[in-house]
Amino acid sequence: MDATATQRRSESRDPFPYAGPAALKPAIEAALRRVIDPELAMSIVDVGLVYGVDVAACQARVLVTMTSAACPVVDVIIDDIWHELSRVLPGTLAIDVELVWEPPWMPARMSDRAKAVMGW
Numbered sequence: 001m002d003a004t005a006t007q008r009r010s011e012s013r014d015p016f017p018y019a020g021p022a023a024l025k026p027a028i029e030a031a032l033r034r035v036i037d038p039e040l041a042m043s044i045v046d047v048g049l050v051y052g053v054d055v056a057a058c059q060a061r062v063l064v065t066m067t068s069a070a071c072p073v074v075d076v077i078i079d080d081i082w083h084e085l086s087r088v089l090p091g092t093l094a095i096d097v098e099l100v101w102e103p104p105w106m107p108a109r110m111s112d113r114a115k116a117v118m119g120w
Contacts, residue, residue, distance in 0.1 A: 015045045015111065020055025024089070028053055028060070032082040038073050042117060044081070048109025051100060060089055062094045065105045074099065 016032075032050055033043045040088050044050055044064065051063040062081060066074050083099045089095065107120065 017052040046114040
């Protein structure tokens, strides 16, 4: 997953880039939608914090960002991602949640629903 793939997210119907078995995608998306940004009281998917998911033979890798480098709940969100994914992924897959800062998060990444909640 690179920055170009992340940018294509806004051009597609998918809430984030996904590479891996199609059968796992719905469960992964549902799990990530259960992770709530406590400061915004919205799903990290709706906020646009998930930059991509890549599931390979032995690992599920999730790239996420925060709205700010000063986010006080980054550890909570990362722990929640790991916990929710561990509930739906096969136990043989290692889960790697990587915090990235490029490209920087922008409000345009938010879903239409999140923008409506925020009054944008």
